[in-house]
Amino acid sequence: MVKVGIPRALLYYQYYPMWKTFFEGLGAEVVVSPPTTQATLAAGSSRVVTDTCLPVKVFCGHVLAMVDKCDYIFIPALRSVKSKIYNCSKFLGLPDMTRAVIPECPPILDIDIDINKGKRRLYQYIYELGRHLSRNPLKVRKAALAAWQAHREYKELMINEGLTPPQAIARISDAETPPPNPDQPAIALVGHPYLLYDELINHRLIHRLEQAGYRVLTPEMLTPEQLEIAITRLTGQPYWTYEEEVVGCGGHYLESGVEGVIGVIAFGCGPDSLMMDMVQRQAIKLGTTPFMSLTLEEHTAEAGIATRLEAFLDMIQRRKRIEAKLCV
Amino acid sequence: MRIGVPHMGNLYIPLKALLERLELDFVIPPVNNQHTLSLGVRYSPEGMCIPFKLTLGNLIEAAEAGADTLLMPAGSGICRLGYYAKTQEQVLHSLGYNAEIVSVGVSQRKLFGLLEVIKRLSNNAPWSKIISAFRFGLTKLNVLDEIERAVQKVRPVERVKGTANQLFAQAVKATEQADDYKALKRVKTDYLEQLSLVERDENAEPLVVGIIGEFYVLLEPFSNLDVEKELGKLGVEVRRSIFTSEWTKFSLFLNPLGVNEKDRLHKAAMPYLKRDIGGEGWESVGEKVLHAKDYDGLVHLAPFTCMPEIVAQNIMPSTKENIPVLTILCDEQLGKPGMLTRLEAFVDLLKHRRRAKVKV
Numbered sequence: 001m002v003k004v005g006i007p008r009a010l011l012y013y014q015y016y017p018m019w020k021t022f023f024e025g026l027g028a029e030v031v032v033s034p035p036t037t038q039a040t041l042a043a044g045s046s047r048v049v050t051d052t053c054l055p056v057k058v059f060c061g062h063v064l065a066m067v068d069k070c071d072y073i074f075i076p077a078l079r080s081v082k083s084k085i086y087n088c089s090k091f092l093g094l095p096d097m098t099r100a101v102i103p104e105c106p107p108i109l110d111i112d113i114d115i116n117k118g119k120r121r122l123y124q125y126i127y128e129l130g131r132h133l134s135r136n137p138l139k140v141r142k143a144a145l146a147a148w149q150a151h152r153e154y155k156e157l158m159i160n161e162g163l164t165p166p167q168a169i170a171r172i173s174d175a176e177t178p179p180p181n182p183d184q185p186a187i188a189l190v191g192h193p194y195l196l197y198d199e200l201i202n203h204r205l206i207h208r209l210e211q212a213g214y215r216v217l218t219p220e221m222l223t224p225e226q227l228e229i230a231i232t233r234l235t236g237q238p239y240w241t242y243e244e245e246v247v248g249c250g251g252h253y254l255e256s257g258v259e260g261v262i263g264v265i266a267f268g269c270g271p272d273s274l275m276m277d278m279v280q281r282q283a284i285k286l287g288t289t290p291f292m293s294l295t296l297e298e299h300t301a302e303a304g305i306a307t308r309l310e311a312f313l314d315m316i317q318r319r320k321r322i323e324a325k326l327c328v
Numbered sequence: 329m330r331i332g333v334p335h336m337g338n339l340y341i342p343l344k345a346l347l348e349r350l351e352l353d354f355v356i357p358p359v360n361n362q363h364t365l366s367l368g369v370r371y372s373p374e375g376m377c378i379p380f381k382l383t384l385g386n387l388i389e390a391a392e393a394g395a396d397t398l399l400m401p402a403g404s405g406i407c408r409l410g411y412y413a414k415t416q417e418q419v420l421h422s423l424g425y426n427a428e429i430v431s432v433g434v435s436q437r438k439l440f441g442l443l444e445v446i447k448r449l450s451n452n453a454p455w456s457k458i459i460s461a462f463r464f465g466l467t468k469l470n471v472l473d474e475i476e477r478a479v480q481k482v483r484p485v486e487r488v489k490g491t492a493n494q495l496f497a498q499a500v501k502a503t504e505q506a507d508d509y510k511a512l513k514r515v516k517t518d519y520l521e522q523l524s525l526v527e528r529d530e531n532a533e534p535l536v537v538g539i540i541g542e543f544y545v546l547l548e549p550f551s552n553l554d555v556e557k558e559l560g561k562l563g564v565e566v567r568r569s570i571f572t573s574e575w576t577k578f579s580l581f582l583n584p585l586g587v588n589e590k591d592r593l594h595k596a597a598m599p600y601l602k603r604d605i606g607g608e609g610w611e612s613v614g615e616k617v618l619h620a621k622d623y624d625g626l627v628h629l630a631p632f633t634c635m636p637e638i639v640a641q642n643i644m645p646s647t648k649e650n651i652p653v654l655t656i657l658c659d660e661q662l663g664k665p666g667m668l669t670r671l672e673a674f675v676d677l678l679k680h681r682r683r684a685k686v687k688v
Contacts, residue, residue, distance in 0.1 A: 049641050051632070051657065079604060081630065086606070093605040093639035100600060100646035112603060198616030239410050265375075270635040274411045281418055 002028045002133060004011075004109065005070030005153050008035060010055055010091070013165040013193035018151035019074060019129075020279060025143025031070045033062040036200040040065055045298060054201060054266040054297050055194045056090050063102055072109045072132065073098075079114040080159035080241065087241040088271050104191035150233055158220040164206070165220055166197050179313040184215040188253035189266035192245055192280060193220070201296055202264060203305045212313055217258060234282055240271045250279030253289070258292040259316050267297035290316055297306040329353065331449060332390025332398045334383035335360050337547040338472050339572055341504045342465035349461035350450045357389035360550035364389060369660050373420050376410065377631035378551050378659050379544035384416050391425035397449065402431035404672070406634055407607040413539065426628050429592045439580040468503055471516045473573040478523045480568070481559030484534035487527040495522055496565050517522060534565040535678050537623070540615040541629035542608055542637050545658045546570050552629050552658050553667055559627070562675045565622065569615055570608075593618060609636030620649030625678045627671075632659035652677060 004023045005144045006012060006241030012032075020030045033040075036058055043051075044061025055072045063073060065106055080086050090097070095110035111129045115122065167177045187209055189196050195216055196202065209216050227244040230251030238244065246263070253261050263279055265272040283291035292312045294305065319325075331354040333343050340356050347354045358364065360382055367386030387398050398420075400413045415433040420427050430449070433441050444522045446458055475496065482492040499519040506512040533534055537559060546568060556566050574634030577588045593606075601613045616626060626646070630637030634657075654674045656667060 049638065049655075051638050052642060053638075079603070083686050089605040089609060089635035089639050092603060093601060093609065093643070096601045096603070097639050099644050102642040103646070141544065162390075239414075253361075268375060270377075270408050270633060271411075272372050273633070274408060275417060278374035278418075281422070285656055296492045 002072065003070040004028045004133075005031045005033065005063075005073045005106070007073070007075075008033045008065065009059040009062045009198070010094075011076065013197050015151065016165075016169055017154040018147045021150040022130075022143050023074070023133070026130055027239055028072075028133050028138060031066065035063045036061070036198050038200065040095050041200065041298065045055045047132075048097075051268065055192070055198075055269075057298070058194075058201060059094070060098065060101060060199065062127075062222060063098055063105055063162075067106065068101070069106055070106060072107050073105060074109045076111045076113055078241070079112060080116050081113065082238075082241070083115055085238055085241055085243070088269075091241075092283035094151045098279060110168075113217065122162065135239055143252075145258060148155050155220075159223055162217070162221045164197060164216070164218050165193055168220075180215055182215070186215040186217050186258045188217040188249070188258045188261045189251040190219065190246055190253065190261055190276075192242055192266075193218075195296060200295075201260040201266075201300075203296075203300070203302045205264070205305065205309070208306065208309055212309075213257070217253065222249060222252055226296040230255075234278055240275065242271070243275060245274060246275040247278050250276075251282055254279070254283055254291070258289065259320075260292070260312060262312070263291065263293040265293065265295055267295050283302045329397050329449075330355060330395045332357065332387065332395025334386035334390075334394070334398075334400060335548070336544060336574065337549065338382075338500055338501055339547075340468075341500065342469040344504070345468050346461050346465035348451055350446070350670045351463055352450060355390050355393040355395045357386045357393065360386070360548065361391065365525065365550075365660055371423065373415070376631055377559070377634050379542075379631060380408070380412055380416075380553060381660065382443060382544075382548065383412070384419060387420060387427075388423065388425070388475050389430070391420055391423075391427045396427050398427050398429045399445075400429050400431055402433055409607075421511050429642055439527055439584065440456070442580065444449065454484075464509070467509065467512060468506075469573045471512055472500065473571045474516065475503075475519050476571075478520055480556065480560075482528070483525050483557070484563045484565045485528045489561060491526050491681060492523065492560070495519060495526070507600075521659065531558075534563055535624040535675065535682065537564050537566055537678070538615060538619050538623045538626045539566050539568045539629065540608075540626055541569075542631055543570060543575075543625065543633055545629045545631055547572060552633075553655070553664050555627060555656065555667070555671070558668060558671055559675070562671065564675055564678075568625075569611070593652075597656050600647055601640075605636050605639050607636030609640040612637060612640040615645070616644050616651060616653060617647055617649045619627065620647075621649040623651060624682060625654065626654040627653040627654050627674075630655065630657055631660075632657045652681070672673075 006019055023030050040061035041058055042051055043064045044057040046058050066073060075098055077095050078087055080093050093107050099108060100106060100322045109129060109132055111125050126144050127137055127140055133139055154168055157163060157171065160182050163171065170177055205214050220291065227248035231238050231244060231248040234247050250261060250263060263276045265276050280291060280293060284291065331347060331352055333356065344356055364382060364385035367388050368381035372381045372384055380437055389397060400416065401411050402410055413429045417429045430445060432445050443458060452457065479492045479496045502515045506515050539546060547570060559566050590611055593611045596617040597614035598608055601610055604610050612628060646654055654670065
């Protein structure tokens with residue numbers, strides 16, 4: 001059986017069920033790289049120039065971890081998923097860049113995803129991708145439709161049940177996940193999934209919050225409509241592909257009555273440097289919900305994150321106490 | 329209404345000519361200096377690139393001088409440029425300036441989009457006036473670039489170092505003051521002649537270094553710490569990949585007609601980078617492949633945290649076509665002595681390489 005490797009980084013958290021269904025529909029076996037470790041990160045950063053952002057370094061590490069474990073590696077070049085809205089250059093150049101920095105990489109299955117070129121072109125690309133695994137166009141079509149269905153179900157699962165992507169992926173593969181407790185006070189995390197759910201690079205941020213007795217809300221739990229309304233309020237027309245994860249989600253949670261909002265960005269991230277700034281400005285303007293922004297990079301120390309988190313949670317507690325006093 | 333514009337190299341001269349001919353009220357902020365940079369750095373989001381910081385500095389200085397309508401280039405390219413205006417407007421408002429930013433879309437509607445913006449700003453001046461003003465601006469731009477090309481050739485071989493730079497500074501001033509086509513033509517012939525008369529070292533065979541990379545840092549000497557002049561001092565002839573006049577010629581007039589000057593570069597880059605990644609990333613890789621034979625080396629300029637150029641930088645070492653590349657990342661932390669040391673080392677390396685080639 002042909003083995004297709006999917007690195008557990010970047011777009012994995014958004015699209016994994018879709019990709020898995022597609023490739024399995026074509027009779028391939030899907031292999032996912034193991035969760036990020038310090039070694040993954042070190043291996044990845046040794047290949048790229050220093051100014052490359054942390055998530056891309058992690059991505060290269062994951063590709064390296066799979067070099068001799070699969071026949072193909074799937075790396076899409078995701079240019080645009082909505083009309084006139086584009087993605088960061090690093091996503092566009094990802095297959096070419098991986099090929100350049102990891103020459104020993106197995107053949108890369110790349111696909112250009114660009115809605116602006118029209119649906120017809122997109123379908124062509126999907127067939128071209130499927131042709132690597134199956135000569136039968138009908139089989140490709142069937143797999144693609146099943147994949148789309150899986151993706152929709154995945155999204156709905158996260159919105160309806162308030163699950164994070166790793167929880168939803170676990171649920172799809174029938175593992176038990178404890179249901180979130182709606183009575184707990186909530187803290188919202190704002191940022192790209194590859195930062196929020198990679199436990200190594202964010203030093204188990206979600207786990208820490210849960211330990212402190214908070215329920216964690218993430219961008220995936222919001223409906224597209226909620227995100228769109230928030231984006232329109234903050235910036236008018238969206239510009240980046242994943243703007244809703246940051247600006248939309250931040251804008252929504254800042255006014256939704258959560259205890260606090262934490263923005264997570266990677267150092268040197270181009271789009272985020274602007275988008276998180278938008279959210280921060282909005283937080284200052286509203287002045288109702290505490291906001292903290294965490295910048296992650298290779299040198300981010302666990303102790304640093306823990307200290308800042310503690311201080312932030314202490315502040316929320318103190319605020320609550322003062323408010324309670326005022327009410328009496 | 330008072331119009332303010334940000335800087336990019338000598339672009340303010342043609343812009344000034346254009347706005348003057350349309351009889352509009354405008355301010356040109358002081359040319360980029362340390363104060364502009366500090367203003368920009370202080371009020372920009374932390375991780376932004378130097379073009380944002382400098383243009384923000386310009387806009388603040390323009391608003392300070394009373395401008396209420398600020399022109400800012402925008403485009404739905406793939407880099408952050410399309411988001412500049414939104415954020416800069418917020419910064420200006422939070423600083424208490426009541427200025428409006430008009431984004432001038434350069435990538436979508438080409439010439440007509442630009443002309444329409446001018447029409448709107450000029451309170452519906454007749455088209456004939458707009459077009460004549462626009463033409464005059466373009467002519468100034470062409471004159472400046474033509475003189476600059478000549479300067480680039482003279483710099484490495486002149487006997488008395490600094491002559492060409494001096495002449496260029498005078499030429500820029502003279503172009504700024506010229507107020508009709510005749511005067512402009514005189515400036516051009518006059519300075520080209522003076523440059524050709526500069527005493528040269530006839531035996532010199534200067535190294536040829538291509539300057540490639542991101543648009544703004546290439547064209548704004550303040551942001552790249554005069555890398556061209558410094559290379560000139562070291563006796564290196566530079567060939568810059570982007571000139572504003574060429575860029576306007578193609579992107580405003582020829583690209584809509586289907587002529588694309590960049591096709592050559594894209595084709596060259598194809599084996600290594602198959603798609604447009606925004607900004608000038610694709611072109612940078614193409615330049616390396618294309619000029620590996622005819623240049624001695626390349627200086628690759630990019631703003632710190634520039635997304636497309638980082639991808640290009642990652643891909644460049646893997647090309648079969650081999651040519652030394654020195655990448656310089658520009659931001660407010662870039663120091664002149666550090667850059668000079670690197671340039672000197674790079675030029676030494678190129679000299680050795682050339683000598684080795686001659687021996688073989």
